[in-house]
Amino acid sequence: MVTQEDRHEPIDVAMVPEVVVQRLPLYVRVLGQFASAGIEVISSEQLGAQLQMTPAQIRKDLSYFGRFGKQGRGYDVGNLAARLRSILGLDERWNAVLIGMGRLGRAVASYPGFEPEGFRIVAAFDADERLVGHQVGSLRVQQLSELPETVSTRDIKIGIVTVPAAYAQDVINELVRSGVKAILNYAPIAPSVPPDVRVQGVDPVMALQSMTFYLKD
Amino acid sequence: MVTQEDRHEPIDVAMVPEVVVQRLPLYVRVLGQFASAGIEVISSEQLGAQLQMTPAQIRKDLSYFGRFGKQGRGYDVGNLAARLRSILGLDERWNAVLIGMGRLGRAVASYPGFEPEGFRIVAAFDADERLVGHQVGSLRVQQLSELPETVSTRDIKIGIVTVPAAYAQDVINELVRSGVKAILNYAPIAPSVPPDVRVQGVDPVMALQSMTFYLKD
DNA sequence: GTTTGTGAAGGATTTCACAGCA
DNA sequence: TGCTGTGAAATCCTTCACAAAC
DSSP, rough: OTTTTTEEEEEEEEGSSHHHHHHHHHHHHHHHHHTTTTEEOOOHHHHHHHHTHHHHHHHHHTTTTOEEETTTEEEEEHHHHHHHHHHHHTTEEEEEEEEEEEEEHHHHOTTTSSGGEEEEEEEESSOOOTTOOOTTTTTTEGGGGGGGHHHTTTTEEEEEEEEEHHHHHHHHHHHHHHHHEEEEEEESSOOOOOOSSEEOOOHHHHHHHHHHHOOOO | OTTTTTOOOOOOOOSEEEEEEHHHHHHHHHHHHHHHTOEEOOOOOHHHHHHHHHHHHHHHHTTTTTTOOOOTTTTEHHHHHHHHHHHHHTTEEEEEEEEOSSSSHHHHHHOTTGGGGGGEEEEEEEEEEETTTTEEEEEEEGGGGGHHHHHHHHTTTTTOOOSSSHHHHHHHHHHHOOOOOOEEEEEESOOOTTTTTTEEEEEEEHHHHHHHHHHHH
């Protein structure tokens, strides 16, 4: 028998505002924190207090995906976290390629935060001949010409770019041509990509630069 | 004589939407790219094409801060970049403290991207006694108890947090108590801070997690 | 002719406020 | 009673469209 709660209404991706999708990982995070603290049920009020947002926004955000709470009680922390992970596709494992094996690339390759969240870097590339063939952790650095082959045979949808700014757009173009659909860009540039490809920048300098506006008195 | 262009209308910070402030560093970036390419004048149309946004949005964003363009011509790349840098406070130098000198902290300490943009890490801290006193680049690792003193004597408004998730909220509380007003948080948590303190997270995992929503077919 | 700067219109997101359920 | 889920209202943000400037 299929109950209200069990039913997985297929989510119409286009109906969900992007800002809402951006906040989902945040909810997953904070639910994890509450779970670690042994809290099993939580209200939108409490979540809002922790995240410094209004309870209404949290409830509205969640309502795009289903009905996860119980009136008079709140949300089951573990269940809500699991549902959100599933909605985000975090119950799958995602293979990624890493391009650029300089200082930054090696730091990213050895970052221990990806694996426990289901992201695995399965191949590494560099344009520098001298690096090709070297072993970095469990990865052997490949030459860029092997990229399309690797992406398609290993079903890779994610590319991570850690090359110098001057090469980043070219590398991103290569990733796109190879069929990658999501790019995590560490290079300090504003890249151009086709509309069906997503880019997220990881850029500590830009993050600082937007805060200084509020710091100058 | 004070012309229209020279006049620095004092910007009412509260009047500027936050989204606009977030985009300013992006404009600075892309203007830099155009400058490097030897381009001296640029239209909102061209800027919009590069950034994949509408020309109207760029013009509207800039209009919050002044009138920087010339009708029929466009914007002087160098001048606009300089004006935006000044608006963001990027013509000042900003001192920052770094807390957490483990693997990630050392990588951040040696990241060469901060200095050329006016951000300088002037002090480093770690709770681990065994690290205190060690030299990391030009920084001597200090014990956390010296944080308030260092923040106030060296006029530090920015804190960079690279401690493990479990300690991050405590460290952020310490930074806030010491008087830091902007925090760059590398820890995978959603921290709470008072409303007069800004936080920006640098979180590659969350960036990936919001893209997978669109990847699952 | 070209492109800016900007009110006004349109669209998107957030918040309100309350019916409905546990 | 307490809290969710959600239409409707309010607010915020983007885009339009055009007068003014070069």
